[in-house]
Amino acid sequence: MRKTDVWLVPERRVHHMADLEEARAVFSGIYSESKLEPSRGLAFSCELKVITCGSIHFVHGIWPTGGRCTIPRVLGRYLITGALHGKAHGLHANEPYELEPERRSAVLSPERPVTLECPPAYQGRSVALERATLESHFTALTGRELRGPLVFDVALDLTSVAGVGPILKLFAEGLELPSISSFLVASLRDALLTALLTGTRHSASSLLEAPPRRAAPASVRRAEEFIEAHAGEPISLADIVAAVGVPERSLRAAFIAARGMPPGAFLRRRRFEIARQRLLAGAPGTTVAGVVASLGFVSGGRFSVEYKKLFDESPSDTLAASRGPAGPTTKRSPSAR
Numbered sequence: 001m002r003k004t005d006v007w008l009v010p011e012r013r014v015h016h017m018a019d020l021e022e023a024r025a026v027f028s029g030i031y032s033e034s035k036l037e038p039s040r041g042l043a044f045s046c047e048l049k050v051i052t053c054g055s056i057h058f059v060h061g062i063w064p065t066g067g068r069c070t071i072p073r074v075l076g077r078y079l080i081t082g083a084l085h086g087k088a089h090g091l092h093a094n095e096p097y098e099l100e101p102e103r104r105s106a107v108l109s110p111e112r113p114v115t116l117e118c119p120p121a122y123q124g125r126s127v128a129l130e131r132a133t134l135e136s137h138f139t140a141l142t143g144r145e146l147r148g149p150l151v152f153d154v155a156l157d158l159t160s161v162a163g164v165g166p167i168l169k170l171f172a173e174g175l176e177l178p179s180i181s182s183f184l185v186a187s188l189r190d191a192l193l194t195a196l197l198t199g200t201r202h203s204a205s206s207l208l209e210a211p212p213r214r215a216a217p218a219s220v221r222r223a224e225e226f227i228e229a230h231a232g233e234p235i236s237l238a239d240i241v242a243a244v245g246v247p248e249r250s251l252r253a254a255f256i257a258a259r260g261m262p263p264g265a266f267l268r269r270r271r272f273e274i275a276r277q278r279l280l281a282g283a284p285g286t287t288v289a290g291v292v293a294s295l296g297f298v299s300g301g302r303f304s305v306e307y308k309k310l311f312d313e314s315p316s317d318t319l320a321a322s323r324g325p326a327g328p329t330t331k332r333s334p335s336a337r
Helices: 003-007 020-031 131-142 164-175 182-199 205-209 218-230 237-244 248-259 263-281 288-294 300-311 315-321
Strands: 011-017 035-037 046-053 056-063 067-071 077-085 088-092 095-099 104-108 114-118 122-130 155-157
Touching: 011 020, 020 035, 020 046, 020 067, 020 122, 056 164, 077 095, 077 131, 077 164, 088 104, 095 104, 122 131, 122 182, 131 182, 131 205, 155 164, 164 182, 218 237, 218 248, 218 263, 237 248, 237 263, 248 263, 263 288, 263 300, 263 315, 288 300, 288 315, 300 315
Parallel strands: none
Antiparallel strands: 011 046, 035 067, 046 056, 056 122, 067 114, 077 104, 077 122, 088 095, 088 114, 104 155
């Protein structure tokens, strides 16, 4: 609970829209710049009920005549979108998804394109989470700072008892009450963020699945700090030992006792995580070979084999997914190893 949570009072707005340009402006304010199209042969009509609680927005949409929404890039937010009445479908970074009441929803990650096709009489609910809110919660749970947006598996199973569905439903119902305590809103928000991070696969799931860290001696902490600062550089175990200032054998024993792996394995795992982050970012000019070389991997072939074991897809597939509809998308995140 943060001091500012006492001001988490839900704000409600309702938009009845028959004008396409007005609807586009409202959608762009919630989801990023959007393109709306009416169903073929039907006049456009849409109603949005928006409930805002700090950095979280619940949006209940009613589409009497259906329509199509296209967001070229989801900017600054993670989205959970689902159906309340009727079924809908769409694409997220070229991966198809389906929405079905109480069964299937979708998680949409930042910096990726999305489309949604709604049939006439469709009703849906979306939750928009500010990037900073979810990523700060991730850091609070793991002690790790993210260097880019999380990439979630798109499909979200609402039937899982331990998943996001029950908490999302409880949160939405609570916000429909005439009044609700700010402290309860904050607790529901944190529960939703935790459920999303721990119950849904994403690009950093392995960090949440790992056992809690035990207290480590100063030499291990210094080694970890050095690795975090220089993992993106071609450093060696000798560099780590020199930076920490203890014998290699002593550091290795301390690392295994505290972290369950030697420092070299810790460095290697961190490099694979950084490699994935760079491939997912997909900056202009990025190549798999360039990422491999920059991180000090000797064999590109061996890197690809180990990468696929960790992330269940090839490095080239990850890079292709980062570049939008032309390529495949991330299937799943790494498992804890």
